[in-house]
Amino acid sequence: MKSLKDLSIKYKVMSIMMLVSGVSLLLAGGILLLVETKSFKKRYITNLSTISEIIGANSTSALLFDDKEAARTTLSALARQKTFTECGIYRPDEQLFARYVMQGHKRELPPNFRAPGTYFEGGKLIHFSSIIWKGETMGMVYICTDIGELQERVKQYAGITSTILIVALCAAVLLSLWLHRIVSSPVLQLTNVAYTIAAEQDYSIRVPLSESHDELGILVRVFNQMLEQIQERDSALQNARDELEVKVEERAKEIREMSQMLKGIITNMPVVAFRINDKGEFTEAIGKGLQRLGLRSGEVVDQSAYNIYPNLATYMDNAKAGTMTFCEVTGVHDGEHWCFSSYFFPDDDRPGHIVGFALDITERKRAEGHEKILQDQLIRAERMRSLGVLAGGVAHDLNNILGSMLMLPELIKDDVQKEIGEGNENLAESMKDLSTIESSARRASAIIKDLMTLGRRGKYQKVPMSLNVVTQKYTKSHEFEALKKQFPHINITKRLSRKISFTNASESHFTRVISNLVRNACEAIPESKGVVRMQTSNITLKEPLIGYETIPAGKYVLFSVSDNGAGIAARHFEKIFEPFFTKKKITGRSGSGLGLSVVHGVVKDHDGYLNVTSVPDKGTNFQLYFPTTEATAEDEKELVKEALRGGAESILVVDDEVSQRQLAKRSLETMGYTVTTAENGHDALEKIGDVKNEISSFDLVILDMIMEDDFDGLTTYEHILEKCPGQKVIIASGYAPTRRSQAAVDLGAVWLAKPYDSSELASAVRSKLDETA
């Protein structure tokens, strides 16, 4: 039920009015009823007393003369009044003298005698009075009356009062309904306006001004004034709030951005951010770095940092004491080492608490280790390059010497063979000696070629080719057959991928790589049955492969040679590609220490990568990764075909070495070309002679780069170009490329490394001749 204070003022006013009216009426009615009842009682008593006196007076003579009949006659007059139920006259000795009992009323006389007076007893009014006559008590009158009339009268009054009350209340309700507006209407208006303002926050609303000058009128005016003040203040406040909101929004944006940045950092960076309370327990631990530790976000919360990382207790204590501390923490999870750089800061807001972060530096540490490896590799490569340059310098001179040693035995053998054919049998033994010379020269040439390869690094003529083709050529070569004869106990197999990708490579160099690797593998197998396997395949690395060296992600052609030989000892692993490093002295050819160095150099010159795995007494696997190219198998066939194709063009060979000059002349003539030789640059210019229309009579000039000091290949080339600007030139050199040779290439010449074989020469010549101007 609603209490009065919760009611609307309209109903409050009405209620108060009705309450006041009701209470007033009730009080008035009650008082009236009381007064009337009292008055009635008094009258009743007075009347009763009077009646009693009359009866007494009228009964005096009867008493005096003992005439009961007369007394009864007197009492019988009471029958006319229905209120008197009993009446009795008593003698002074309290003996009943005469009595009256209302008809139908139960006789109750005599009552207990009492002193004269009126008494209410048992719903009756009893009156005793003495009968005194001439100063003498003659007797006593007892009269009893029913107060039903009194009760009836009280009921009647109560009814009237109730009726008046109800009517008055109804009137009060009606009046209050009409009159409450005087008070409640302004208040309700005020309330409605207050509600509207509170709901809509619109302080421009005003309460309609009342004409009254009472307190309500004053209240309305003051309320409106207050609204005006609030409106002004609200407007100012709104402006200030708008400005503040803008600032807050800007600040919030900054905080959001900062938060996102921090979140991004913590989420993506290998960091662990943490909080430690004054009890030393983690209260928060988040960050991507937790993965490294094998922990989930929040897993260590409520656990003691001192228990988990007891070795950090000193740092944490220092941080608690207010000093920022730093340390590197290492550990192992799932067999992987981790390293975190941890920082502990005192929490300024909460004394004894620590905030901090730990930066995962595991990768950096690894990278530092890897960098050291790379540095070692670089140092090793530089060392190898230096050695190669040195070897190349020596090899050039030897190569020139060996050129004649390689070519002359063949020429002599042709002549000797003719002599034997003509019947000179004595020369048969010479024929064997020539073969020995030739064989030794070839072995020397091979070593020199290795040295030259090392010294000529990076200047190969590389064309798209299939390693399968090269491998197959090798397996059909005289060298491979000789190798199998040399190592009959070894089963040399090949497993070539059908759809191998192409790679830009120099065939001759790659053939040397295969040869070196296979020979190296065979020599690693002791005197027992062994297996050497050559294998090609396409491979795509999605992630860098960390092996002997780090191989970047990408598409590669993989060539591998594996054996089940003695393997490589760990202590030698770092040095196997160094020139002249060898532990094998099995054959006469072995032990030069250049085989794997050449492999390394060639691979690097082909932008390839090396990986070596070896288990002692189990074997070794060399894996060479070459980047693929877009060429197709058709291109390969064409290239091979062109390489072997000759021509009828006119070629001028310029070389200060007679043997080299003759060798080139013979080879080219064999291919169908018309060859003219010149012993130096001046001779070459004479041979070219006068030209017509700046076109010489030679389609191609092959120039040795290193000739007379003051007239080398480049100088000759420049003079030729003066005469014949469109002259096609091949620069041949047994040295590593120099600035001068590079200048010749820049002028349009093609580089041809010496020593070259027939196919290399044919390929270079054909390629240059077919080149459009």
Added chain:
Amino acid sequence: MTFRNTLSIKFLMATCTCLTIFFTMFNMAASMDDMLTETKTKAQTIYKVIQFVGFPEKSFSSPSQPIAVCVLGYDSFGKILDYAFKDKKVDGRALNIIRVRNFKTLKKITESYQVIYITKSLRKEVPTILAHLMGSNCLIMGESPDFCQQGGMIQLKVLAKKARFNINTTAAWQEDLKISSNLLKLATIVKTEPLISKTRN
């Protein structure tokens, strides 16, 4: 008849005689007692009646003048009336009893009296006496039959040991006596023709 029988008859006769004598004596005593009671009742009634009668002022010379009660005729009251009036006062006035044996004596009495009670012994002279007393403003009471019819004011009688009376209101009115209604309602009212005409105030 045997001696014993003779003795029994004698005894029986003696007993009857004794009983007769006893009862006779008893009746006589009862009769005496009744008479005494009646006399006493009458004496008291006279006193009571006087209390209900208002005398005119001229009946008394002074406020303290006693009320003179004259018993005219044979005084059967004796001392009973004295006992009845002893120490009694009516409206502050004492009661004096005057006993007058006959009418002649009454005529000779010069002193005034307010109440005259005429006993039965003078019943034949009542009209004469009443005529004589006319205008005396005395309350005239009597006990003879038809007393009121003869012009007397109040006739006393005792019935069943209780006093009853007749009142001749005309006679009382003629003598300017005011008889209380309380008394009147107990009495048997007798009205006679007024002996003299009187204007009622």
